[in-house]
Amino acid sequence: MARSLAGFLVLLLVVSICEAASLFQPVSDSHRSAALELFTPDHGSFKSLEETYEALRTFQIFGIEKKPDVTASACRSISETVGSSTSTSKDLFYALKANSIAECKIHETASKGIISSLNAAVSAASSLLDFYYSVGGLVLIKDQSSKDDIHLADAEGVFRSVKAFSQSDGRWRYSSSNPESSAFAAGIALETLAGIVSLASSELDQSLISTLKNDISKLFDSIEKYDDGTLYFDDKLVDGYEYQGPLSITSSVLRGLTAFAAVTTGNIDLPRDKILGLAKFFLGIGVPGDAKDFFYQIDALACLESNRVSIPLILSLSSAVLSLTKKDSLKVRVTTVLGSNAPPLTVKLVGAFSSVSKDASLVESQELKFDQGSGLHILNDLLKSIDVGSYTFVFEVVLQEPEDEKVYVMGSQTKVPIFVTGLVKIENSEIAVLDSDLGSVESQNKLDLTAKNDVSLSANHLQKMRLSFQLTTPRGRAFRPHQAFLKLRHESKVEHIFVVGNSGKQFEIVLNFLGLVEKFFYLSGKYDMELTVGDAAMENSLLVAIGYIELDLPEAPEKAPRPPPQPVDPYSRYGPQAEITHIFRAPEKRPPQELSLAFLGLTILPLLGFFIGLLRLGVNMKNFPTKPIPATFAVLFHVGIGAVLLLYVFFWLKLDLFQTLKVLGFLGVFLVFVGHRILSHLAAASAKLKSA
Amino acid sequence: MGRTSSKEDAGALFHSLRSAYAATPVNLKIIDLYVGFAIFTALIQVVYMAIVGSFPFNSFLSGVLSCFGTAVLAVCLRIQVNKENKEFKDLPPERAFADFVLCNLVLHLVIMNFLG
Numbered sequence: 001m002a003r004s005l006a007g008f009l010v011l012l013l014v015v016s017i018c019e020a021a022s023l024f025q026p027v028s029d030s031h032r033s034a035a036l037e038l039f040t041p042d043h044g045s046f047k048s049l050e051e052t053y054e055a056l057r058t059f060q061i062f063g064i065e066k067k068p069d070v071t072a073s074a075c076r077s078i079s080e081t082v083g084s085s086t087s088t089s090k091d092l093f094y095a096l097k098a099n100s101i102a103e104c105k106i107h108e109t110a111s112k113g114i115i116s117s118l119n120a121a122v123s124a125a126s127s128l129l130d131f132y133y134s135v136g137g138l139v140l141i142k143d144q145s146s147k148d149d150i151h152l153a154d155a156e157g158v159f160r161s162v163k164a165f166s167q168s169d170g171r172w173r174y175s176s177s178n179p180e181s182s183a184f185a186a187g188i189a190l191e192t193l194a195g196i197v198s199l200a201s202s203e204l205d206q207s208l209i210s211t212l213k214n215d216i217s218k219l220f221d222s223i224e225k226y227d228d229g230t231l232y233f234d235d236k237l238v239d240g241y242e243y244q245g246p247l248s249i250t251s252s253v254l255r256g257l258t259a260f261a262a263v264t265t266g267n268i269d270l271p272r273d274k275i276l277g278l279a280k281f282f283l284g285i286g287v288p289g290d291a292k293d294f295f296y297q298i299d300a301l302a303c304l305e306s307n308r309v310s311i312p313l314i315l316s317l318s319s320a321v322l323s324l325t326k327k328d329s330l331k332v333r334v335t336t337v338l339g340s341n342a343p344p345l346t347v348k349l350v351g352a353f354s355s356v357s358k359d360a361s362l363v364e365s366q367e368l369k370f371d372q373g374s375g376l377h378i379l380n381d382l383l384k385s386i387d388v389g390s391y392t393f394v395f396e397v398v399l400q401e402p403e404d405e406k407v408y409v410m411g412s413q414t415k416v417p418i419f420v421t422g423l424v425k426i427e428n429s430e431i432a433v434l435d436s437d438l439g440s441v442e443s444q445n446k447l448d449l450t451a452k453n454d455v456s457l458s459a460n461h462l463q464k465m466r467l468s469f470q471l472t473t474p475r476g477r478a479f480r481p482h483q484a485f486l487k488l489r490h491e492s493k494v495e496h497i498f499v500v501g502n503s504g505k506q507f508e509i510v511l512n513f514l515g516l517v518e519k520f521f522y523l524s525g526k527y528d529m530e531l532t533v534g535d536a537a538m539e540n541s542l543l544v545a546i547g548y549i550e551l552d553l554p555e556a557p558e559k560a561p562r563p564p565p566q567p568v569d570p571y572s573r574y575g576p577q578a579e580i581t582h583i584f585r586a587p588e589k590r591p592p593q594e595l596s597l598a599f600l601g602l603t604i605l606p607l608l609g610f611f612i613g614l615l616r617l618g619v620n621m622k623n624f625p626t627k628p629i630p631a632t633f634a635v636l637f638h639v640g641i642g643a644v645l646l647l648y649v650f651f652w653l654k655l656d657l658f659q660t661l662k663v664l665g666f667l668g669v670f671l672v673f674v675g676h677r678i679l680s681h682l683a684a685a686s687a688k689l690k691s692a
Numbered sequence: 693m694g695r696t697s698s699k700e701d702a703g704a705l706f707h708s709l710r711s712a713y714a715a716t717p718v719n720l721k722i723i724d725l726y727v728g729f730a731i732f733t734a735l736i737q738v739v740y741m742a743i744v745g746s747f748p749f750n751s752f753l754s755g756v757l758s759c760f761g762t763a764v765l766a767v768c769l770r771i772q773v774n775k776e777n778k779e780f781k782d783l784p785p786e787r788a789f790a791d792f793v794l795c796n797l798v799l800h801l802v803i804m805n806f807l808g
Contacts, residue, residue: 591744599740603733610729617721644797648804657805664801675793679786686786 021392021415022228024283025316026339027301031287032062035298038291045073049081049094054295056101061302061338066102075104082110089121093133096140111145122158127175128165131158132188135195142199155200159208162192170219171235182235184249186219190256197263213268216257220274229411230284231277247285251296254278258307272310272409279304279312279337301337310409313342315395317416318376322383324422324474325539330379332368334397334410343408344400346370347377350413355390362386387475388422388537422474424481424538426450429469431529431546433459436514447546449531455547461513461554467500467531467546468508478505481535486511488527488549494563496520500531513551521563522556625681633678640671719785723770727763734759754806761799765792 039046039055044067046052052074059066081087081095092114099106106114114137121134135158142150152158165173165185172185193212197204223231233250237243244252261268282301288294304312315334322328330349334342347368351361363385368377397410432444442463445455449469459465467486471479484500486509496519500509513520528548534541625631644667651660716724737755746752772780772788780788 588747589745590747595744599736602736602740606729606732606736609732610725613725613729614722617718617725619718619722641793641797645800648800651801652804652807660801668797675790679790683784683786687784 021417022284023317023320023416024280024314026283026314026335026337027298028339031298032064034287035059035062035294036064038289038294041070041073044069045077049077049091049098051291052077053094053098053101054291056098057302058295058298060101061298071102071104074098074102078102078104079106079110082106082114085113085117087117089118089130089133089137092118093137093140096137096144099144100140106144111141114141115150119153122152125161128162128172128185128189128192129174131162132192135192135199138199139195150199151201152196152199155196155202156204156208159193159196159200159204162189162196163208163212165189166215168218169222170215170217171222180238182244182249183219183222183233184235184244184252186215187249187252187254187256190216190253191259194256194259194263197260209264212260213264216260216268217270219253220270223274223277225277226281228280228284229277230281231274232281246281247288247293248296250278250281251300254300254303257309258303261308268309270309273411275304275310276312276409276411279314283314283337305336305338305340311407312337313345313397313408313410315347315397315410315414315416317418320417321419321421323539324383324388324420327383330368330382330393330418332377332379332395333375334377335375341375343404345404345410346398346400348396348398349379349382350394350396352386352418353392353394355392355417361394362391383420386420387473387477388420388424388479390537391418391420392416393418419537421537421539423540424474424479424535425470425472426533426542427470427472429467431455431457431465431467433457433549434464434466434510436462436464436512445547449533449542449544450540452544453546455529456550457547458550458552459513460552461517463513465511465513465549466508468506470505471502471507471533472505478502479535479538481533481538481541483532483534483541485532487530487532489530490520490523490527490563491525492523492563493566494521494523500533513553517553518560520551520553522553522560523563524551524553526550623682625678625685630678630681633674633681636674637671637678640667640674643667644671717775720770720774723766723773727766727770730759730763730766734763748808750806750808754803754808758800758803761803762796765795765799768792768795 035058039058041055046055055070056066056074058064078095078099081091082099087095096114118134118137118141121130122138125131125134135152138150138152165176166189167173167181169181170186171181171183172189173179173181174185190212197209219233222233224234225231232246233253234246235243235249257268279301282297282304285293285297288297313334314337315332318331318333319328322330332347334345334347336342347370348365349363349368350365352363353359353361363382366379368379370377393416395414395416396412397414399405399408399410426449429447429449430444431447433442434440435442442459443457445457447453447455447469457465471481473479480502484502484507486498486500487495488498488511489495496516498509498511500507502508526548527550529546530543531546532543534543625634644664647655647660647663647667651657655663734756737752737759741752769788769792771777772783772791773785774780
């Protein structure tokens, strides 16, 4: 009977592990220093009152000292906004919010002016944001000034007007004209309604409050969740500009909820683990990098830290990795979200389950000892019974005072992933070359895998190589690491990797070279051997060189696959390229200059022969005209021809065609004219002779 | 009779040619001499090219073609000036000479351009 019950309980525990284990940390010092970095004022002042308020609030939550120049510039902009008559209710709202922290003095007349303008704004308000700013401003000025008689004229009427914006699913609209509803608006509405309740001069109708509580429950029904147990609110993405994002939406809802809880009596009926889920959401973000996101996170956590609904408590571990060699003890801390102390409680370790085989718990249910000085719950001697590996530890927190149960909320069970590391013993490692057929050992070497080895073996393709070793955990059990590889690398940088298999503690790999000849691309030569054994739980993971083996493989046949080309260093293309030697066309062989000159002379010879022949023929100049005019034309004609020939010589020597043609044009015209004159004269003379 | 006849015939042919040529007018003989000079110059250029190779081929061509061109033009002049040529009876020889000069000048412009 008891055994079946125990078994049933174990089954229940196992089923509950379906939810993922995760570790959440409360706000830490890194948050604080990030806050100082993110919220840096520009010459002591921030860009707007909204940002000033966000920075001041963040510093206030962290307990960071107010810097005088920041406060002074904040006071300046606050008094400017407050004193100006053109400030909108939004400006006044943020100025007063910043002032609630900066605590600057506001003048009597100025505060009177604010109150009257805000009251006017309340009466004239038509949208949710108008109500939010004006009511919020009135609440703030009531706290800050000494007056007690700041009340809303018609609190119930204002309440109903704001309530008119609500939807049936718990969300709120921004205005009557805009049909889009959002959870962000719901948060704003709740804050506004809380402000109205606090400003009301008399008790409001309780039915209004209870319908509002129903709305809150409906709103929380639409909460969304992630696998690790975090809960958040999100709106439909309709318009990119208006969309806020889950962080700011959830923060707004939380602010509204806690503000409302603070002003109402009685409880708000909410499932308490929803608050815990929201706390996990904000803590799971870590440290945001944006100032606005940072403010939303920290403001929401401050709301969670002290509120009337329920205060979440977070269980965290300083380190999720325990080392067997260092004999670490399990240290657990339970705090509020901002890291403050929790009320008296006891932490019990209910079970530890291996992630590999989810069997029964490896440890009994035991209580952790609370150390008053450090505020930690410690369990020593845990590791005596646990081996290396990854586990899920299940904790249960029980509050010691029964009244605290109403105030604080703690999850039923917290599952935390824990890693236990230790030294894994490697023993009996040896490498041997065997003869394939007989299995007899040809050569054998003992290895020491903790240091570099220099074994040199040689084998041919008919033999086998065997590598074996044993792995044992600190508790003496078999250990299966994530990585157990043997790598053979050829001289030409071609690599082959083999996985080392195991049976129990014994790890062994046998390389039969006869079957591997083709895989090795028939490359004979020296192969470096390297063994890798690694696991996250192993403190002494190793990557060790064993030595080398000289392999004698047969010649590659024609169709054998070539080894893959080794990767070329991609940056080598930016290095110097190969030299290119330009091969110019060899200049033609010219004849020796004497030969050319000789032939030049030889070419003149026929000209001389021509002149001699002319003389022998009895050439005379008898027909040359004697009269002056024809004589000059005759002379000019010859001069013209000579000039053209001279022009041709210059053309060959230095002129280009266009210049030559230009000059030739002039000379040609001249020559034609002159030639025509003299030749017609000669023709007339010979015609006269013929007729005569 | 038959064996020496070819030799004698050749000699007789040669003599008759020589005497007939002596009868041509002087201006035609001048033109013939000019043509011979041009051809001879061309031959010398070809012999030079045969010895040293035709490397600047354009120069060789322009030199040889100028000689042949001017020889051709001189032959045209001779045809037109020859009084026994009935075809060109009405063409005055000065006109033919003017054509010869003009064509030669154009030929030599082209030759000079091609000479390089």
